[in-house]
Amino acid sequence: MNTCIKCNSEVQSNYCPNCGHPQKVERINGRYILSEVTNVLNFQKGILYTTKELLIRPGHNIRTFISEDRNRLVKPIVFILVTSLFYTLFLRIFNFEDAYINYSGTPESTSYAIFKWIQGNYGYSNMIMAVFIALWLKLLFRKYAFNFFEILILLCFVMGIGMLIYAVFGITQGLTGIHFMQIAAIVGFIYTTFALGQFFEQGKAMSYVKAFFAYILGMLSFSIAAVVIGILIDLIK
Structure with a gap:
């Protein structure tokens, strides 16, 4: 015994x-x-399977994960970490231009340093920005029963796919020399709006409109917060 x-x-x-x-x-x-x-990486419950499901029916699959079955997809935190790692790895290999967010302040300012960090660490920045987007989604879709943390799970999946979209276009740009990253930003924006709108109510056009504004307002709030933090640090210094 x-x-x-x-x-x-x-x-x-x-x-x-x-x-x-x-x-x-x-x-x-x-x-x-x-x-x-x-x-x-397996096709049953791994990254590839999760990516396929989130590309085909993102809203349905994420709702199912939250409310019914949490074993079909990769865990959301693991998913966004792995996809961010893929993006960063391919960025280092192919050295494609990735300046989706630009800041034209003085190089000596703290705000400038913050935005330089954001440009060099989009994976981590997306996780922080997800908090701002989640707040706007919670406000604009307040009649729905999803809490703040469930919306964060939604954004981990959606923004993880966004990182893969940027990586694919970045690899293509690195191999061909043709500038694709602006197209990548547009495709990523369309996918995010589509996925968020489908998650809350697939059949309503207003759901996609709200998703559009929540994403825009979340990005703006994130950028404004970065500037304000930089200004406050400069004032303290």
Whole structure:
């Protein structure tokens, strides 16, 4: 009779009957690493499957994830982290122009430094900007029962796809030398509006109009907050 190292229950088989912890943990080797990578990228519940589902029916799939089944898609935080990593990796490899947000202030100002950081870290910036967009979505769609954190989950999925859209256009630009990033910004904006509108109410045109303004106002609020923070820091200094 053995004892589970996790919950101290008596174990007679390969797995603990109480918590399910295995008696013997698999040794980390090349096969284990390959298995982990395959699990992340697999077509059943991995990044590729999640990307396909979010491109085809984003609103339906995210609503299902929030209210019914949270095992079909990759976890939202993992999804936006991985897609942001992909974007950053391809940006470093292909060195494509990515200045979606420009700031023309003096280089000595803190606001200028903040926007330079934003331009160099769109993955992290998107996570911060999602908070501002979520606030506007909560305000404009206040009759719906979704809380602030559920809307943040929605934005993790949607903005993760946005990062992949930018990455694909960036790779194309890097390979062809043709400037595609402005088109990428337009396509990403259209997708985001479509996905957010479909999530709240697919059949209503007003749902897409509200999604459009929530996204615009969220971006503006994020930019204004960055400028204000920069000004306050300069005043304190």
